[in-house]
Amino acid sequence: MSPVTLAALLGFFFVPAWGQSSSSCSSTLTPTNSIKPSIASGYQAALVATGLTDPRSIEFDSAGNLLVIQAGVGIESLQLQDNGGTCVSVKSKKTVVQASALNHGLALSQDGKTIYASSAEAAYSWKYDSASSTVSNTNMSVVTGMNTDDHTTRTLFMSQKVDGILLVSRGSTSNIDPLAEMLSSGHSQIKAFNLNNITANGYDYDTDGLRLGWGLRNSVGVAEHPTTGGIFSVENSVDQATRDGQDIHEDNPGEEMNFHGYLNGTQYSAQGSNYGYPYCFAAWAPSDIPDNGNLTVGSQFAIGTLNNTINDTYCAEQTPPRLTFEAHMAPLDLVFNNSGNEGWVTFHGSWYVNVLYELEV
Numbered sequence: 388m389s390p391v392t393l394a395a396l397l398g399f400f401f402v403p404a405w406g407q408s409s410s411s412c413s414s415t416l417t418p419t420n421s422i423k424p425s426i427a428s429g430y431q432a433a434l435v436a437t438g439l440t441d442p443r444s445i446e447f448d449s450a451g452n453l454l455v456i457q458a459g460v461g462i463e464s465l466q467l468q469d470n471g472g473t474c475v476s477v478k479s480k481k482t483v484v485q486a487s488a489l490n491h492g493l494a495l496s497q498d499g500k501t502i503y504a505s506s507a508e509a510a511y512s513w514k515y516d517s518a519s520s521t522v523s524n525t526n527m528s529v530v531t532g533m534n535t536d537d538h539t540t541r542t543l544f545m546s547q548k549v550d551g552i553l554l555v556s557r558g559s560t561s562n563i564d565p566l567a568e569m570l571s572s573g574h575s576q577i578k579a580f581n582l583n584n585i586t587a588n589g590y591d592y593d594t595d596g597l598r599l600g601w602g603l604r605n606s607v608g609v610a611e612h613p614t615t616g617g618i619f620s621v622e623n624s625v626d627q628a629t630r631d632g633q634d635i636h637e638d639n640p641g642e643e644m645n646f647h648g649y650l651n652g653t654q655y656s657a658q659g660s661n662y663g664y665p666y667c668f669a670a671w672a673p674s675d676i677p678d679n680g681n682l683t684v685g686s687q688f689a690i691g692t693l694n695n696t697i698n699d700t701y702c703a704e705q706t707p708p709r710l711t712f713e714a715h716m717a718p719l720d721l722v723f724n725n726s727g728n729e730g731w732v733t734f735h736g737s738w739y740v741n742v743l744y745e746l747e748v
């Protein structure tokens with residue numbers, strides 16, 4: 388399982404529950420606050436672990452332990468006990484890495500023997516033994532030079548199709564980050580780093596790696612399609628959008644799911660291209676946008692004051708999303724099922740909504 392950030396935040400596992408009876412669970416935990424998720428038909432949810440500090444990403448290691456990265460704390464390994472059905476409990480816990488700088492990203496190498504985790508500044512690696520839940524060396528910096536303010540999570544994703552390729556997503560420094568229009572800033576980009584070739588100095592985010600896309604405001608969720616190997620991301624888009632002096636932020640722009648091609652060398656013409664930010668965004672409610680011309684849901688359009696360089700013609704030339712979600716849904720992760728014809732997106736949500744959605748793909 389890949390990190391399901393919202394599930395981790397809530398401490399819940401969401402489990403498709405076809406044909407299962409809701410058997411009683413002797414270790415049932417109840418939330419300490421009154422917020423319980425409401426569950427769609429065919430699914431069950433059970434609280435698995437409590438007492439975590441700001442858990443951000445989760446991964447199963449090769450021994451079946453659940454690794455959890457906690458912002459400001461480090462990485463913990465939870466040995467789980469399967470009590471049948473959706474009844475899973477924590478048998479024991481062990482600190483794997485204690486490092487207050489770590490704040491979000493977590494990934495494992497394909498062979499399960501290396502852990503990767505991120506701070507705002509860098510992605511680090513450690514040699515890992517899942518049998519003892521221990522790391523055997525001090526960290527190595529694999530990707531550095533990412534420190535910025537505001538959006539400080541660096542989502543890590545290890546390809547399961549092409550060995551040794553680590554994807555690193557880096558967001559903007561602010562709601563509208565002018566530096567993101569400069570490729571050399573490294574802001575608002577997703578890059579792929581080949582760890583088979585890494586040297587002792589590691590990689591620099593801005594100057595090394597294969598760019599999968601830029602103009603991506605803050606793409607917190609990254610996933611690889613299990614059969615095609617296609618790379619998708621989900622992006623948190625801009626707040627407080629205006630156009631021609633009119634406030635359009637209530638229902639615009641939409642949040643985006645973007646496609647970035649493949650890691651195996653197969654060419655996809657839009658790979659590495661500009662996805663629009665900080666100038667262009669996907670329309671969600673075109674009728675709320677003044678001078679909306681031919682805009683439909685998902686069309687890229689310009690915000691602010693349009694001029695003879697940045698306008699809807701310019702925006703129509705930037706790579707559009709594959710799928711557009713309601714404004715302010717704040718997607719945090721995307722996972723596919725093994726056959727790749729269903730996927731799930733966790734949304735942090737706004738003041739009025741937070742959900743985990745299932746998509747047919």
Ligand SMILES: *[C@@H]1O[C@H](CO)[C@@H](O)[C@H](O)[C@H]1NC(C)=O
Nearest residue numbers: 485486488489506511525526
């Ligand atoms: C990495 O190792 C250095 C040197 O031991 C240490 O100062 C730093 O805190 C470590 N960082 C992480 C994230 O473990």
Ligand SMILES: *[C@@H]1O[C@H](CO)[C@@H](O)[C@H](O)[C@H]1NC(C)=O
Nearest residue numbers: 550551552581582583584585
């Ligand atoms: C980098 O690694 C890849 C895959 O392991 C290999 O094919 C390629 O030749 C290496 N490139 C360099 C410059 O070493």
Ligand SMILES: *[C@@H]1O[C@H](CO)[C@@H](O)[C@H](O)[C@H]1NC(C)=O
Nearest residue numbers: 614615616617649651652653
């Ligand atoms: C790379 O992936 C694409 C898309 O799944 C596939 O069509 C192509 O055959 C693959 N190429 C190689 C060399 O495996």
Ligand SMILES: *[C@@H]1O[C@H](CO)[C@@H](O)[C@H](O)[C@H]1NC(C)=O
Nearest residue numbers: 666691692693694695696697
């Ligand atoms: C056009 O608009 C963009 C975005 O607001 C701005 O950066 C640029 O300076 C403007 N150009 C002109 C010629 O006004």
Ligand SMILES: *[C@@H]1O[C@H](CO)[C@@H](O)[C@H](O)[C@H]1NC(C)=O
Nearest residue numbers: 694695696697698699700701
């Ligand atoms: C929109 O911008 C493009 C360049 O990006 C320019 O060629 C075109 O003339 C502009 N259109 C208007 C109406 O200003």
Ligand SMILES: *[C@@H]1O[C@H](CO)[C@@H](O)[C@H](O)[C@H]1NC(C)=O
Nearest residue numbers: 680681682686699700701703
């Ligand atoms: C919408 O109209 C603009 C300006 O006429 C054009 O450049 C653009 O290609 C059109 N976009 C779509 C999605 O049809």
Ligand SMILES: *[C@@H]1O[C@H](CO)[C@@H](O)[C@H](O)[C@H]1NC(C)=O
Nearest residue numbers: 403724725726727728729730
């Ligand atoms: C994944 O896709 C397969 C093939 O369509 C389907 O049978 C299965 O139910 C799906 N699994 C989940 C967990 O949704």
